Amino acid sequence: MSQAKVIVVGNEKGGAGKSTIAIHLATALLHGGVRLGVLDLDLRQQSMAHFFANRAAWLKANGKDAPMPVAMPLGGDGPKLAKLSDEQAVARLTEAFEAAAAEADVVLIDTPGGDTATSRTAHGLADLIVTPMNDSFVDFDMLGVVDPVSLEVKRPSLYSETVWNSRKMRAASQGRSIDWVVLRNRLAPTEARNRKRVDERVQALAKxxxxxxxxxxxxxxxxxxxxxxxxxxADLSTDIRPIPVSLQHVAARQELRSLSSFLGLSELTGGRLLAAE
Known part of the structure; x- marks a missing residue:
């Protein structure tokens, strides 16, 4: 099995934008020339799997060409897979992961919004864990517990402990840790005071x-x-443009480029990231 780089997008809270981050990182990597394998562990929602199915259908219907990943489904439809025992689900994940890693330079795994055996296993495989969070104390609660009076951070949350355990096991088995990045996602232009409070707690917990x-x-x-x-x-070009392009789209492309650069994706693409428009 090749030494594929493994990126896991996860946390244990739904609605934080995991799949949105996952599909954008995936297309950025694909346009950087990376051989990419993708695994969608959200067995009921299957947002990333649906995204790439939509991609294949749209490209074929419109006679267009764009890079596609190596998709490794866990076998069977989502609702049936969701009913597998933990042992069976982890076995399916292990088989699909090994197949993807054998063909790809990078394996990107999207995880469900909850604590599952497959999600914990995926976190243990990661070289990089990307955790998006909305800009609120509701989402921060997934990372750490704050005092209701002082708002000071009291302790890490259960998800932080999951990542911590994965990092400890990686350090013990391979002598290196897992890079963990928390993304302040879906920032709104208002609520500056609340954002400052959340930011202070995130920075304190990060240290x-x-x-x-x-x-x-x-x-x-x-x-x-x-x-x-x-x-x-990442796909928009003079040839692929299903919607009118505006200056807002140019700004969004630069936003994705900045995120990709921060995560070190340029190291995986040989310095090739999204070109500025």
Missing amino acids: RIGFRVGPGLRDRVIYRELFPFGLTI
Whole structure:
């Protein structure tokens, strides 16, 4: 099996934008020339799997060409897979992961919004864990517990402990840790006071348990309106343009470029990231 780089997008809270981050990182890597394998562990929702199915259908219907990943489904439809025992599900994941890693330079895994055996296993395989969070204390609760009076951070949350355990096991078995990046995602232009409070707690927890804080993707319509076509802003060009392009789309492309650079994707693409428009 090749030494593929493994990127896991995860946390244990739904609605934080994991699949949105995953599909944008995937297309950025694909346009960087990376041989990419993708695994969607959200067995009920299957957002990333649906995205790439939409992509294949739209490209074929419109006679267009765009890079595609090596998709390794776990076998069977989502609802049936969701009913597998933990042991069976982990076995399916292991088989699919090994097949993807044998063909790809990078394996990108999208995880469900909950604590599952497959999600914990995927976190243990990661070289890089990317955790998006919305800009609120509701989402911060997934990372750490704050005092309701002082708002000071009392302790890490259960998800932080999951990542911590994965990092400890990696350090013990391979002598190196897992890079963990928390993304401040879907930033809104208002609520500056609340954002400052959240930011202070995120930074305090980052120093305490050792993750990096990176830029996420703002709450832009473009990130949602291209999903039905299986496309992202990384795909837009003079040849592929299912919607009119505006200056907002140019800004979104630069946002994705900045995120990709922060995560070190340029090292995986040989310095090739999204070209500026």
